[in-house]
Amino acid sequence: MNDQGIENPGSRENLVEARDLKKWFPIQTGLLERLMARRVEHVHAVDGVSFNIRKGEVLGLAGESGSGKTTTGKLVIRLEEPTEGTVHFDGQDLGALKSEELRKMRRRMQVIFQDPMASLNPRMTIGEAIQHPLQIHFPKEASSHKEMIYDICDKVGLTPPQFFVDKYPHQVSGGQRQRVVIARALVTHPDLVLADEPIAMADVSVRALLLDLMIDLKNELNLTYLFITHDLATAKYICDRIGIMYLGRLVEIGDLRDVYSNPLNPYTHALLAAVPVPNPHHRRTETMPSGEIPDAINPPKGCRFHPRCTYAQASCSEVEPELRELKPGHFVACHYAEQFL
């Protein structure tokens, strides 16, 4: 992978530099099959992805289910060991850190998952849940834990804090539960927050408020987000840059406005056109590519989108395209992207 292509000269400092990340999951088979099979097959969940996350930005990763966006997020904060590739966090290679050093580093990278009910222990009060990361990362400062918990509760809108800290997750509303998860992620004052579909479970009328909260907190606490979503409309309201993934590969990355106004990859174009617009006067007229995302065990040769691509030519099924910078800061993996400029 061409590292130069991803580098953005003169840009702000990078908080995360991911290079050629791969994650292959072996397929679980029965004993007999394992004895008979010549080789173990793998799901190529992430298959050679490189990108940077700049300090203070919101980088979105979008794609359909099975595109590898969640796995990429987990690789970045090392919740998964990459099969290949490296992640540098603030200049340090996470793969080279010993477990104790990595644990210390984890204070600086926190995560918000989609389902607050599943990520909160139902038998821990909200106060205990928020205190848990403090006990792990700041055990010596136990006397100031209460103050820190109240402070973060105030910031995420769980006010007054004393009303919430002794409650259990099932006793508060869905929107408040998601605020608890946000508070728990932010209480250690991390630098990077991996937000994996953080508002997808919330009610439609509550989402805007949560999105706004995340933007305010980012500015107030100088956070950097890696925002993973399948919803391109939501991404528009929070992301500075966006990367589009397809079948384990990054097919396009750039400034969100550039990518949305002038998508250079046919897949990105289709994905953007498919998003329904909440305006009955703007009904979609474009035809959609046929088929579905292929299985990641034997991804198509060459460009992975070529079987569904209306612009595909002979070479697309032979040579896999690499990311190229076609416009300043706007990278695309497509052999024939020039025609969309």
Added chain:
Amino acid sequence: MVKAEERDILVEIRDLCVRYQTRLGPVSAVEDVSFDIYQGEILGLVGESGCGKSTLGKALMRLLPPTTSIQGRVLFDGEDVLEFDEDQLRDFRGRAISMIFQDPMTSLNPVQKIDEHLVEAIQVHEPETEKHPALERIHTLVERLGIQKERISDYPHQLSGGMRQRIMIGLGLVLNPSLIIADEATTSLDVIVEAKLLDQLREILDEFGVSILVITHNIALVAELADRLAVMYAGCLAELGSIYEIFDKPLHPYTRGLLRSVPSIELDEREELYKMPGEPPNLTYPPSGCRFHPRCPEAMPICSRLAPTLQEVKSDQMVNCWLYQDHPEKKAPTIKVKS
């Protein structure tokens, strides 16, 4: 679009109330809902989770558990569905109304081949149909839905998610019903597959002339698909009208807030989302009066005391809000001063 007055009414829903019995007391999931479904239209029913939209859809098909209390009338071609006995129901379901559910993996039998399932669906309702004519009908239908006919001798797990959802739609269409209820029918699909399916669905519906009630939380999807829109909030119908009227000039404060809080992909669209305060209420203890009043920016004293009714404000647009209705108490002061 055809004008409302000229259209034939297929289903008349009047004063429908549905109550679930729970440990914590009765939950009024659908409260006094009345509306019509016209012949051949796509009616979108939107609302947030727990607003009663799925309950309403199931009530139309009488799919709710027997402990549920259902009141009101559901007139289908002049007959009250709520009065049907078991035999009438069996005949009614599938042939008159069918339902497409959200998750095909839980709705299809994992140990039954697709064609067997479809044949069974036909033969249960039309026992006189032989297997071969039934199979022929199925083949034409699935090819129309974009599935090769060889694939339907597969098991559900051998098909992709989009194909499975097409089979569900096929199951809904196979008996030529007059109304299909699609409850979050495309929610589990990715956007490109969803968009493709919607295109096909629209064509097929035109061809079959069937009415469809699209139940969804996805407002953008309804904007793409529906002719008319019904908005539900906390068990009540807030607003009902043509899709253009409602999107251009929403009248109910909830609809207004909801439409402005939905992110749009269009770059030049408004940048600020409306941040609606609060969250939908728990229907075990619904708010008094209008159920939206605690979150309403335009709440008046009367709103917390009395519930408004759904009334026609202009042709083909009905709204359930005191802003558009008169009442002697509307102007009365909240606190009565002693004389």
